[in-house]
Each structure stands twice: as structure tokens, then as C-alpha cells.
Amino acid sequence: MSRKIGIVGSGLIGRSWAMLFAGVGYQVVIYDIEAKQIESALVDIEQQLKSLEKNGLLRGKLNSSQQFACIKGTNKLEEAVRDAVLVQECVPENLELKRKVWKGVDDIAGPSTIFSSSTSTFLPSLFSDHLKNKKNIVVSHPVNPPYYVPLVEIIPAPWTDPAVAKKTRAIMEEIGQTPVSLSKEVPGFVVNRLQYALLNETWNLVADGVLDVKDIDKVMSDGLGMRYAFLGPLETTHLNAEGFVDYCDKYANTIYSVSKDFKPLQKWEGPQVGEIAKQLENMVPKDKLQERRNWRDLALTKLSQLKKSL
Ligand code: NAD
Structure with missing residues (x-):
């Protein structure tokens, strides 16, 4: 089974997700539309991992150098998405942008890649109705700061395959987060x-x-x-x-x-x-x-x- 995670958007939340997935040895590929954001994300992540390790606060099973070695940056969406078990989207909270980004991912991804959005506010049905793999969409809504607050809400769209929501929950448990699975989308989630x-x-x-x-x-x-x-x-x-x-x-x-x-x-x-x-x-x-x-x-x-x- 693939151990690759694609992160789309390398801001505050994308960086936290990258650290959490790398903590248990996933191969994480971070994509961002801004090349300098990727560079600064990698510098920031390395510093954060070292400082967490120094203070005895590093999560996961690997040391900070091993975790950092699991994380790579790319300026090609395809390199983050192809063969990923899960793509975690972390772009700004803008519905048109989310629709566009997911369409781009959908054009590249295979049928078994989970499409997981970090959105805080948009129902998954609002940005997945136009996708050919729309059965693979979930929201995995973290609480800021996700490295320290483990809760993740998993929200399906009406057309999400229940097996996708279940697998997402298992991955969240594997990385040490605390998932709760909503049975359906409701405004504001829970x-x-x-x-x-x-x-x-x-x-x-x-x-x-x-x-x-x-x-x-x-x-x-x-x-x-x-x-x-x-x-x-x-x-x-x-x-x-x-x-x-x-x-x-x-x-x-x-x-x-x-x-x-x-x-x-x-x-x-x-x-x-x-x-x-x-x-x-x-x-x-x-x-x-x-x-x-x-x-x-x-x-x-x-x-x-x-x-x-x-
Ligand atoms: P951010 O502004 O820190 O980062 C967004 C990143 O996305 C930037 O690096 C930007 O360059 C990149 N980006 C913009 N357009 C892109 C595109 N087309 N393709 C790839 N990358 C692109 O935002 P954030 O605070 O990390 O929030 C990301 C998501 O997480 C939002 O949906 C937000 O609602 C959600 N969220 C945020 C918080 C929070 O407290 N910040 C908490 C929970 C969920």
C-alpha cells in the first residue's frame, strides 16, 4: 500500500499536517503555488522539529532528522498527487479556489487516492460535485494548532464512499490525532x-x-x-x-x-x-x-x- 501523502498548500496548517504524517514515517510531498512558500515551509518545519525534539516534545516514532527526511517540497502538483494514499488540501478558505484546486487534483489522481480538505467552513458537497472521483472526498477539519490539539472532524459529502471516511479515520488514528466521524455534513460541522x-x-x-x-x-x-x-x-x-x-x-x-x-x-x-x-x-x-x-x-x-x- 502507498505510504505517500500529498500536501497542497504549505501555510500554517499544511506545515502541521506534514509534520504529523512524517512523524509515523509517511513520505510527504508538499506542493504550493508559491515557490518561496515551499522553501520557507521546509526551513520552518526543520526548525520546529529540532526545537520540539530538544524540548522533549517531538511526536511520532522517529527522531527529528528521520522525520524531516520524509518531507519533500515540489512546485509540480503532479509530484504531490500521483500515487498518494491521501491528498490533504490546505489552501486559503475561498470556495472558488478550493473547487479549482480539487479539479486539478482530480485530473491527476488515481481512483483510490483520498481527497481530504482542511476547510473550516465549507461543506464538502460545495467543492466536490464536479469531480470524477467525488466519492473520495472528505473534510478532515483540524483544530489550531493541530500539532498540540489532536481533534480532527471527518465529514463526508452525500456521495462519499463510507469506506473512504473509514480509511481516513484510521489514518488519523495512526498519526496520533483523535478523529470523530460525522454521519453527514452540517453547517459549522460540530x-x-x-x-x-x-x-x-x-x-x-x-x-x-x-x-x-x-x-x-x-x-x-x-x-x-x-x-x-x-x-x-x-x-x-x-x-x-x-x-x-x-x-x-x-x-x-x-x-x-x-x-x-x-x-x-x-x-x-x-x-x-x-x-x-x-x-x-x-x-x-x-x-x-x-x-x-x-x-x-x-x-x-x-x-x-x-x-x-x-
Ligand atoms: P495559509 O494562508 O497559512 O496557507 C495557505 C497556503 O496555500 C499558502 O502557502 C498559499 O501560498 C497556498 N496556496 C494558495 N493557492 C494555492 C494553490 N492554488 N495551490 C497550492 N497552494 C496554494 O492558510 P492556513 O491557515 O494554513 O489555512 C489552510 C486551510 O486550513 C483553510 O481552509 C483553513 O480554513 C483551514 N484551517 C485553518 C485553521 C487555522 O486556524 N489557521 C484551522 C483549521 C482549518
Whole structure:
């Protein structure tokens, strides 16, 4: 069986995928439309792998030089796609571009190559209806930064062969990610549906003056999020009573009556955008965003080490 992976688009997400696939010895070929992006991706990947190894954080089964030796760049789409077991598309979030890129891949690929898109927002049916191998399309949606946060949502189009979604899941497990398989495409997939439910309520609570930005974020980072890093919301309910049925007996009325108090859906526009931005920039000035991202990545690494040790 082929051990080749094609990566199309060598930005932030393409680089992470390349490192994850190389970690277990896949031969990874990265293609990008910009030659200098490929060069900088290879330099960046080598540096990242070395630094992860130095700090004891390297994933996968091989050392950093062995992993890097598995990754090559090309400026020919064909070299990334031909005979690949899976092509991971990581081009910018633009529907027309995704349709065009997949058509280019489809013209070259054989019938058994999996077509896997990293899109955060587009349903797979929107960019695969015109492909001859459309039964091979899935979305494999990672969470940023994928090297540190293992979840991947796998989403089929209505015409995706179930065996393709199943094989994609197995590959994601093999590289050490945590796949969940949606039975069908739904707008926002699941990660963003849950995230938006939470974001909508934070917007409304700030609008109502109940908490300021700093404190509402603490409710997650020092409250609910502490649990949710280990247990999902449903298992949390199961443990917070004598099982889920008891939880429903005790709390169903409360959940219903509090939820009826939720404000109608608001669009994120108007003066509150500036107000929230001002408070966030007091917490993290814009010239300190990268510093804070580095701290986030370190914290996520330590969390994943803790989770593995439990
Ligand atoms: P990016 O802008 O960092 O990288 C995109 C790369 O694609 C660039 O190197 C660009 O040169 C290249 N590219 C553009 N047109 C191309 C073409 N026709 N052929 C080949 N390469 C081309 O973008 P990113 O943040 O890595 O996002 C990539 C995808 O991953 C998007 O669909 C995005 O929604 C998804 N995603 C992003 C995140 C995130 O937080 N950044 C998280 C999950 C999913």
C-alpha cells in the first residue's frame, strides 16, 4: 500500500499536517503555488522539529532528522498527487479556489487516492460535485494548532464512499490525532457549532453588562474549561448526579427555564465590536499576540503531556 501523502498548500496548517504524517514515517510531498512558500515551509518545519525534539516534545516514532527526511517540497502538483494514499488540501478558505484546486487534483489522481480538505467552513458537497472521483472526498477539519490539539472532524459529502471516511479515520488514528466521524455534513460541522453556541452567549452577556471580557473568559479558562479538557459536557452531567437519568430528573426544568432566558441571536457588528476589542487589547496588546500564542502552545503541550500521563 502507498505510504505517500500529498500536501497542497504549505501555510500554517499544511506545515502541521506534514509534520504529523512524517512523524509515523509517511513520505510527504508538499506542493504550493508559491515557490518561496515551499522553501520557507521546509526551513520552518526543520526548525520546529529540532526545537520540539530538544524540548522533549517531538511526536511520532522517529527522531527529528528521520522525520524531516520524509518531507519533500515540489512546485509540480503532479509530484504531490500521483500515487498518494491521501491528498490533504490546505489552501486559503475561498470556495472558488478550493473547487479549482480539487479539479486539478482530480485530473491527476488515481481512483483510490483520498481527497481530504482542511476547510473550516465549507461543506464538502460545495467543492466536490464536479469531480470524477467525488466519492473520495472528505473534510478532515483540524483544530489550531493541530500539532498540540489532536481533534480532527471527518465529514463526508452525500456521495462519499463510507469506506473512504473509514480509511481516513484510521489514518488519523495512526498519526496520533483523535478523529470523530460525522454521519453527514452540517453547517459549522460540530466544533464550530459548539463554539458558536458559546460565543453567542458571551456576546449577549457582555452586551447585558453581566461580566466584562476578562471575567467572562475566566469562566472558561479557570472554570468550565478545566473540566472540559478532560471530560465532555455529557459525561460531566453523568458524574454530576447519580448518572444521566438522575441528572435529567434533577436539572431538566432548570436547563429549560434558564435557556428560555437566552437572548435572540445577534450579529457581531456595531459598537460592541470596538468595546470587546479594546478590552482584549488591554489584556493582550496586538504586538504581543505572537508571544501569547507561543505561551498557548506551551500550555497545550503541557496539558497533552498531563492527559497522556493519567
Ligand atoms: P495559509 O494562508 O497559512 O496557507 C495557505 C497556503 O496555500 C499558502 O502557502 C498559499 O501560498 C497556498 N496556496 C494558495 N493557492 C494555492 C494553490 N492554488 N495551490 C497550492 N497552494 C496554494 O492558510 P492556513 O491557515 O494554513 O489555512 C489552510 C486551510 O486550513 C483553510 O481552509 C483553513 O480554513 C483551514 N484551517 C485553518 C485553521 C487555522 O486556524 N489557521 C484551522 C483549521 C482549518
